[in-house]
Amino acid sequence: MLKSRKSEVLAAIVLAGPFVALYAWMFIYPTIQMVHLSFQNAPLIGEGTWAGLKNYTKLLSDRTFKTAVWNTAYFVLLTVVPGTAVALAIALMVSRLNGWFQSIILAMFFVPYVLPVTVVYILWDWMVNVQFGVLQPVIALFTGKPVNVWRTIPWFMPGVAIVTIWWTNGFSILLFLAGIRNIPKEIYEAALLDGASRTQVFWRVTWPLLWPVTVLCLTIQLILQLKIFDQVYLFSMGGRTQVTMVMVQYIFEQGFQRNNGGYAATIAVALFVIVVAVSVLQLQAARLRRGT
Incomplete structure (x- = not known):
């Protein structure tokens, strides 16, 4: 027994060792x-001098940092829950289709997910262009006139949120569709025999059984959107970037544009703590929800 136990430990070390070493590195x-x-008070590359808590003290009084935190939180509110709800609705719709038609519709929703962010930027910048954008007539129905979405502060973050949901929802749709397919058909048949309506079937059967997938989608989206950078950076080029600043963009500005590596690292630590704290809180809330 002892020899067998040693063999198992050795095998575990051999198999897990490369991953652990790579992860640590x-x-x-x-x-x-x-x-x-x-x-430290240091450039991005090179030696610096010890600064103690000076960078963290500066962070607490930095108005741009507070703006970046607010914009990031606002973006998360605009994308995480709404995007997950849209993905669930699309997955439910696609699950009702069959054969090649289902594959085509699913591919249409997934194709944006594989596009590079630069292609997404060019595509949407063209569609909402003030002079010839194909979406400007739709915007004019609500505003009465064309709107420069990327240069109008109240429109900017909701506009980027819509683009992000359109761009990233393909993966969540696939996860939800896989979850729906794993629900036994017998459960639906039993619910219908008991006289349950479609609404009751969703809230009593589909939604509870999809809760683990929902938590996974929410967690993935939450972590991704807290680290938002590409879309905001591209769509705000030439505009009022200080007003639309998000946390990763502020890290980029301090580290790569101002060569202030110490302060950029301080902002990155703050973002790291926020991501970990929010993710843990969400998982705990999901566990309590599942327990009820």
Whole structure:
């Protein structure tokens, strides 16, 4: 028994060792270096001087940082729950289709997910162009005139949120569709025999059984949207970037544009703490919901 136990431990070390080493090298070590750099007054590359808590004290009084936190939180509110709800609705719709028609419709929703962000930017910048954008007549129905979406502050973040939901929802749709297909048909047949309506079937059968998939989609989207950068950076080029600043964009500005590596690392630590804290809170809330 002892020899067998040693063999299992040795096999586990051999199999898990490369991953653990790579994980420590690619994640744990850079994280420790980032935290260490946040206590220094240093450029992005090169030696710095010890600054203690100076960067963190500056962070608490930095108005641009507060703006970046607010814009990031606002973007999360606009995308995570609405995007997940839209993905669930589309998955329910696609699940009712059959054969090649289902495959075509599913591909139409998934294709945007594989597009590079630059292609997404060019496509949507063309569609909402003030002079010839194909979406401007739709916008004019609500505003009475064309609107420069990317240069109008109240329109900017909702506009980027719509683009992001359109761009990233394909993966969530696939997850929901896989979850729907794993629900036994016998459960639906039993519910219908008991006289349940379609609404009751959804709330009493589909929704509870899809809850683990919903939590997964919400968690993935939450982490992704807290780290929003590409879309905001591209759509705000030439505009009032300080007003539309998000946290990763502020890290980029401080680190790569101003060569202030110590302060950029401080903002990155703050974002890391926020991502971990919000993710843990969401998972705990999901666990309590499942328990009820």
